[in-house]
Amino acid sequence: MQNRRPLLKKLSYTVCEKKLIEGAAAIQYTSELERQEAEELGFKSRPVIIGNPVAIPDLASIDDSAFRRRYPALAGKTVFLFLSRIDKKKGLDLLIQAFAALRAGCPNSMLVIAGDGPRELVDSYKRSAQAAGLENLIWAGFLDAFLTRQCRVQRPVRQGWSSARSNCAARQWLRCD
Numbered sequence: 228m229q230n231r232r233p234l235l236k237k238l239s240y241t242v243c244e245k246k247l248i249e250g251a252a253a254i255q256y257t258s259e260l261e262r263q264e265a266e267e268l269g270f271k272s273r274p275v276i277i278g279n280p281v282a283i284p285d286l287a288s289i290d291d292s293a294f295r296r297r298y299p300a301l302a303g304k305t306v307f308l309f310l311s312r313i314d315k316k317k318g319l320d321l322l323i324q325a326f327a328a329l330r331a332g333c334p335n336s337m338l339v340i341a342g343d344g345p346r347e348l349v350d351s352y353k354r355s356a357q358a359a360g361l362e363n364l365i366w367a368g369f370l371d372a373f374l375t376r377q378c379r380v381q382r383p384v385r386q387g388w389s390s391a392r393s394n395c396a397a398r399q400w401l402r403c404d
Contacts, residue, residue: 231314253274254273255276258276259276262274298365300363309322309340313340314344320355323352323355326338326361326364337364337365338364339364339365339367340352341367341369342369
């Protein structure tokens with residue numbers, strides 16, 4: 228049970244959820260990753276994996292002009308947007324490494340990292356990006372939803388891919404496995 232409030236969640240699980248889970252005829256997971264994590268915790272109910280249904284709109288209909296006006300350095304660039312709370316389990320360290328490799332073959336691309344997190348963690352990621360040679364990226368901080376409709380990159384480490392996909396129905400995806 229890796230999370231932000233481990234003691235509270237462990238107490239909640241022990242007191243409330245454990246009996247419900249153990250008595251269930253089946254448990255629905257949205258991904259194989261979620262099922263594997265539950266197995267590691269010792270859940271014994273029958274697993275059923277049902278991904279979240281997502282309708283992806285026509286990407287040509289997405290207007291990204293407000294976002295690009297806010298960040299003029301994005302003009303003429305292919306933009307990859309990481310939009311998430313900044314936390315170790317979100318895999319931003321892996322994305323920084325992957326994007327550094329991608330930029331060699333796609334110099335016209337730009338990574339925008341949008342989200343808030345602990346200052347020391349954000350600073351650590353900034354140092355990693357600089358060490359990887361990613362000086363041409365934007366650390367946008369928190370963004371409102373209106374500005375974030377063009378594209379998004381997410382490499383979920385501790386959440387199921389189906390759950391992550393449902394968070395972003397109207398965005399283009401780069402899956403970094």
